[in-house]
Amino acid sequence: MPSDKTNVMRILEQHKIPYTPHAYPHGKDAVDGVSVAHLLGQAEEQVFKTLVARGRSGSLHVFVIPVAKELDLKKAAKAAGEKSVELVHVKELLGLTGYVRGGCSPIGMKKAFPTVFDESASVQPTIMVSAGKIGFQVECAPQALISLTRAATAPLTTD
Numbered sequence: 375m376p377s378d379k380t381n382v383m384r385i386l387e388q389h390k391i392p393y394t395p396h397a398y399p400h401g402k403d404a405v406d407g408v409s410v411a412h413l414l415g416q417a418e419e420q421v422f423k424t425l426v427a428r429g430r431s432g433s434l435h436v437f438v439i440p441v442a443k444e445l446d447l448k449k450a451a452k453a454a455g456e457k458s459v460e461l462v463h464v465k466e467l468l469g470l471t472g473y474v475r476g477g478c479s480p481i482g483m484k485k486a487f488p489t490v491f492d493e494s495a496s497v498q499p500t501i502m503v504s505a506g507k508i509g510f511q512v513e514c515a516p517q518a519l520i521s522l523t524r525a526a527t528a529p530l531t532t533d
Contacts, residue, residue, distance in 0.1 A: 407441025
């Protein structure tokens, strides 16, 4: 287990949200989410990745979807109330969110951006999201994460 707590873990504790920390082996580069699920022995449906997109209005939106799925940009735009959305470039991620690719968490970004979880999160007993650092995940009840991030839920993935 991580000996050093991430900011995400501290935020969960401040809000008295129970979580289970998980660590996985990694190199310097981001590990794709499906590999993370396998490294942690978790079902792909329970491990979620955090994507940041910019709407046509210029506003940023956060989408949290299962690691094995692709974000459907039309569904994401509809859920965000935008005409269209496109993912922000990896180079912009750290400056906008405070997180690097592979360590992006819906919890504790520099600003609270409108967040939408894929509706499939609601049917899982627990889900995992990045703990804000490559190599670390937190597992929590989906409803607790959705409440904490003041998120909506909607269908977000391609069929």
